[in-house]
Amino acid sequence: xxxxxxxxxxxxxxxxxxxxxxxxxxxxxxxxxxxxxxxxxxxxxxxxxxxxxxxxxxxxxxxxxxxxxxxxxxxxxxxxxxxxxxxxxxxxxxxxxxxxxxxxxxxxxxxxxxxxxxxxxxxxxxxxxxxxxxxxxxxxxxxxxxxxxxxxxxxxxxxxxxxxxxxxxxxxxxxxxxxxxxxxxxxxxxxxxxxxxxxxxxxxxxxxxxxxxxxxxxxxxxxxxxxxxxxxxxxxxxxxxxxxxxxxxxxxxxxxxxxxxxxxxxxxxxxxxxxxxxxxxxxxxxxxxxxxxxxxxxxxxxxxxxxxxxxxxx
Amino acid sequence: xxxxxxxxxxxxxxxxxxxxxxxxxxxxxxxxxxxxxxxxxxxxxxxxxxxxxxxxxxxxxxxxxxxxxxxxxxxxxxxxxxxxxxxxxxxxxxxxxxxxxxxxxxxxxxxxxxxxxxxxxxxxxxxxxxxxxxxxxxxxxxxxxxxxxxxxxxxxxxxxxxxxxxxxxxxxxxxxxxxxxxxxxxxxxxxxxxxxxxxxxxxxxxxxxxxxxxxxxxxxxxxxxxxxxxxxxxxxxxxxxxxxxxxxxxxxxxxxxxxxxxxxxxxxxxxxxxxxxxxxxxxxxxxxxxxxxxxxxxxx
Numbered sequence: 001x002x003x004x005x006x007x008x009x010x011x012x013x014x015x016x017x018x019x020x021x022x023x024x025x026x027x028x029x030x031x032x033x034x035x036x037x038x039x040x041x042x043x044x045x046x047x048x049x050x051x052x053x054x055x056x057x058x059x060x061x062x063x064x065x066x067x068x069x070x071x072x073x074x075x076x077x078x079x080x081x082x083x084x085x086x087x088x089x090x091x092x093x094x095x096x097x098x099x100x101x102x103x104x105x106x107x108x109x110x111x112x113x114x115x116x117x118x119x120x121x122x123x124x125x126x127x128x129x130x131x132x133x134x135x136x137x138x139x140x141x142x143x144x145x146x147x148x149x150x151x152x153x154x155x156x157x158x159x160x161x162x163x164x165x166x167x168x169x170x171x172x173x174x175x176x177x178x179x180x181x182x183x184x185x186x187x188x189x190x191x192x193x194x195x196x197x198x199x200x201x202x203x204x205x206x207x208x209x210x211x212x213x214x215x216x217x218x219x220x221x222x223x224x225x226x227x228x229x230x231x232x233x234x235x236x237x238x239x240x241x242x243x244x245x246x247x248x249x250x251x252x253x254x255x256x257x258x259x260x261x262x263x264x265x266x267x268x269x270x271x272x273x274x275x276x277x278x279x280x281x282x283x284x285x286x287x288x289x290x291x292x293x294x295x296x297x298x299x300x301x302x303x304x305x306x307x308x309x310x311x312x313x314x
Numbered sequence: 315x316x317x318x319x320x321x322x323x324x325x326x327x328x329x330x331x332x333x334x335x336x337x338x339x340x341x342x343x344x345x346x347x348x349x350x351x352x353x354x355x356x357x358x359x360x361x362x363x364x365x366x367x368x369x370x371x372x373x374x375x376x377x378x379x380x381x382x383x384x385x386x387x388x389x390x391x392x393x394x395x396x397x398x399x400x401x402x403x404x405x406x407x408x409x410x411x412x413x414x415x416x417x418x419x420x421x422x423x424x425x426x427x428x429x430x431x432x433x434x435x436x437x438x439x440x441x442x443x444x445x446x447x448x449x450x451x452x453x454x455x456x457x458x459x460x461x462x463x464x465x466x467x468x469x470x471x472x473x474x475x476x477x478x479x480x481x482x483x484x485x486x487x488x489x490x491x492x493x494x495x496x497x498x499x500x501x502x503x504x505x506x507x508x509x510x511x512x513x514x515x516x517x518x519x520x521x522x523x524x525x526x527x528x529x530x531x532x533x534x535x536x537x538x539x540x541x542x543x544x545x546x547x548x549x550x551x552x553x554x555x556x557x558x559x560x561x562x563x564x565x566x567x568x569x570x571x572x573x574x575x576x577x578x579x580x581x582x583x584x585x586x587x588x589x590x591x592x593x594x595x596x597x598x599x600x601x602x603x604x605x606x607x608x609x610x611x612x613x614x
Contacts, residue, residue, distance in 0.1 A: 018452035029468050141592040143544055145551045146567055146585030153574045153582070252460035256548055260571075270460065271552055274467045286464050290456045297455060 005302055012298045019290045020072065024065045027279050027286075072287060078280035082272070087284040090269065095251065095288070097167060098258070098265035102250040105185055109192030110243060114236070116193065117200020121235075122227055124205065132197060139194035144187055148260035151183045165262040184257045192246060199242045204235040237308055244300030248293035343605035350601030353594035360591055364410040373401035375408045376559050386577045394577040396569060402580050405561035406587060412550075412562040413591060416476050417543040421535050423481025428488025429531060433519055435489065436496030446489065454486040462545055466554040476555050480542050487534060495527035533606055537599035540592040547588045563588045 059067075071077065077087035120132035156164035162179050170177040207213065208231055216226045246253070255267030262268075266285065273281035345351045363370060372392075379399035387394045393402040435446040453461065461483045469475040499505065500523065508518050549555035550564030558565060563584040570581025 014448060015452050015455060018448055019455060022449075022452055023464075026464065026468055137597065138589075138593055141540065141544065141596055142589050143547055143551075143564075143567070143585055143592075145548060145564075146582070146588065149567065149571050149574070149581055149585070152571075153578050157574055248455070249457035249459075252457040255459055255463065256551065259552060270463060271554070274463055274554060277467065282464060282467060286456065286460060289460050293455045293457060 001305070004305060008298055008301055012294050016291060016294055019294070020069055020287055021065065023283055023286045023290070024068055025061070027283050028061060028064075068283070072284075077284035077287070080273075080278055080281045082276040082278040082281070087280050090281070091266070091284055091288055094264060094266045094269045097263060098251055098254055098267060100169075101181070101184055101188060101257070101263070101265065102254055104181070105188035105192055105254075106243075106246060106250065108185070108189045109196055112189075113193045113196025114200050114239065116197040117239075118204060118227070118232065120197070121201045121204030121208065133201065136194040136197040136201075139190050140198065142190070143256075144191060145256040145260055147190065148183065148187045148257055151186060152260065155183060165260075167261075167263045180261075184254075184261045184263060187257045187260075188254055195246075196239060196242060199239050200235065203238045204231060207231045207235040210234075237304075240300065240304065240307065244296060244303075248296035248300075250296075251292050252289045340605050344601050347601060347604075349597055353597040353601070356590065356594045357598060360410055360587075360594075361414060363407060364414050367407050367411060371401075371404040371407050373404045375400060375404040375561055384573055384576050387579055393579050393583050396566075396580055397573065402566070402570075402577075402583065405566055406563065406584050409561040409563045409566060409584060410587070410591075412473060412556055412560065413543045413546060413588070416473055416480065416546045416556075417539045417595075419474075419477035420480035420484065420542045420546070421538050423477055424484035424538070425488055425531060425535055427481065428485035429492045429524075431485070432489040432492025433496050433523065436493040437500060437515070437519055437523070439497075443493070447493070450486045450489045453482075458483050458545070459548065462549060463552070463554060466549060471550075471555050471557045473556065473560075476546055476549065479549075480545055483545075484538060484542060487538070488531060491530060491534065492527065495530065496523055499523050499526055529606060533599070533603045536602045537596070540595035540599065543595070544588065544592050 068078070075088055077091075079085065080087050080090055083090055116132050116136070120129040123129050152164050155162045162183055163176070166180055168177050168180065213226060213231055216230050217223070221230075251266050252270070253267075254263075254265060255271060257263065258265045258267040259271060266289070270282070270285045270289075272278075273285055345354070377400065379395075382391070382395045382399035384397055385391055385395045385399075391401050391403065393406065396402055396405070431446050431450070435443040456464075462479055465479040465482060469479050496519075505518060505522060508522055513521075546555055547562070547564035547567070550562045551568045553565075553568065556562035556565055558569075566584035567581050567588075570577070570584075573580055
């Protein structure tokens with residue numbers, strides 16, 4: 001077990017190294033002059049030279065990558081060109097906001113998705129199954145940004161029940177915070193519920209067909225016991241994978257909702273960074289999102305070994 | 315000698331008949347579910363709209379008209395006009411082209427790059443496999459939206475660039491699928507026989523391994539088109555994808571959101587189109603998968 005974890009840890013580190021390299025190189029291809037972007041272009045030749053040296057632009061790209069990586073490892077991702085602040089500081093302000101929304105959405109969508117999935121699988125072919133499956137299939141395809149605008153139009157503009165955008169923390173103003181959280185949260189949760197429902201349903205159906213379920217039934221177990229003890233345990237394995245994927249994509253997953261509801265999270269930060277060609281900020285955001293997703297992947301894999309003894313620990 | 319020739323001709327005729335029968339079975343299985351049939355009809359209709367957009371559009375989609383700015387739906391402008399006085403319905407009709415072209419092109423690009431890399435990795439194994447697999451894994455850990463957004467910064471917008479961006483961010487699925495397919499197929503006897511005959515690696519890969527591993531790839535392609543269209547709309551919505559004045563459904567939703575109070579249809583209608591197209595494409599993709607899977611067709 002320890003060996004497996006060590007091995008996976010090694011793989012993860014390698015992948016992260018590649019990711020950091022790709023991120024650096026990718027952004028390095030960006031058109032435009034970073035110094036001109038940072039200063040607005042109105043500087044003397046001498047200042048330009050000085051900045052050029054300061055930003056290590058005179059060194060080969062691999063050296064610059066190594067310096068950047070060294071900085072990243074010590075928690076220094078450079079200075080944002082558009083915010084004129086340290087990238088780490090900006091990100092650490094934004095990450096909690098995104099995690100707040102995404103985690104809430106995750107916590108809501110997992111139990112509901114599993115519940116709907118079980119209902120429709122157990123009553124396959126019934127009206128309930130048709131309704132759940134159809135709704136889930138439709139909700140999976142609704143563009144999140146459009147859903148946000150629809151909610152905004154109905155609940156904020158027509159009915160006037162909720163504020164149309166903005167963000168405050170619950171400890172700042174509890175009532176306003178709850179009112180502002182409802183619509184973005186719904187947008188984020190609907191897609192999650194739909195995809196977890198679909199996954200649970202299909203893997204439940206897969207499992208119900210297996211021989212051991214027939215055995216359990218034929219030895220006279222109550223069908224509730226068969227479904228919740230024997231079938232569900234095995235059917236949830238692929239759902240865990242999906243949950244891991246969703247958790248891993250959590251920091252980058254609310255881009256659209258943040259954009260529609262003007263929420264100062266990681267998603268809107270990334271989009272701002274891209275539109276203002278803020279290279280250190282883009283690199284920092286992508287690296288952080290990738291690290292997060294890698295770590296979650298690693299944890300999912302380790303959890304998997306515990307819950308599924310069939311996986312060989314090589 | 316002549317005997318063997320007739321034999322092989324007869325055998326080929328039998329193979330052809332068998333193939334035709336399989337195709338008929340497939341089509342019957344595909345459209346046996348009503349929802350797949352309905353989806354197929356809607357997709358075909360949307361494709362026809364895109365093809366005959368020039369005939370169907372009531373107005374020039376890019377021609378501004380100061381007098382007609384921000385109108386609500388009326389008999390003249392069925393879905394109203396935008397902030398430049400352009401007819402929203404016409405812009406939605408022409409926007410269908412962007413969605414369909416980017417959706418298909420991106421998936422084709424993803425498939426070509428992904429299957430080639432996957433085939434090379436699976437066929438040669440060793441260090442080649444290690445390098446390709448690690449890079450694919452590194453690309454895969456970056457969430458797809460984030461990767462696409464980051465690539466937008468490098469490639470910029472536009473239909474072709476969008477397709478390349480979405481192609482790259484979708485390709486890892488094909489790398490993994492093709493790699494595992496090839497690894498199991500290359501050990502089979504007929505590949506060994508082909509190698510003993512002195513066929514080159516390239517010929518073995520293209521003529522023998524590829525045709526035998528293509529069907530799951532095609533299923534994945536049909537299932538990915540919908541999601542890709544959704545991504546394109548999303549990027550365009552964020553202002554990173556297709557940029558004005560070209561109409562795309564994503565930019566229309568985004569453009570209309572400042573005018574929700576005067577003309578909500580401007581922002582909401584293109585979103586309905588995106589959802590409708592994606593829902594139908596996805597259920598069509600599911601139908602293709604189910605029809606190709608003999609377990610679900612009731613043959614096994």
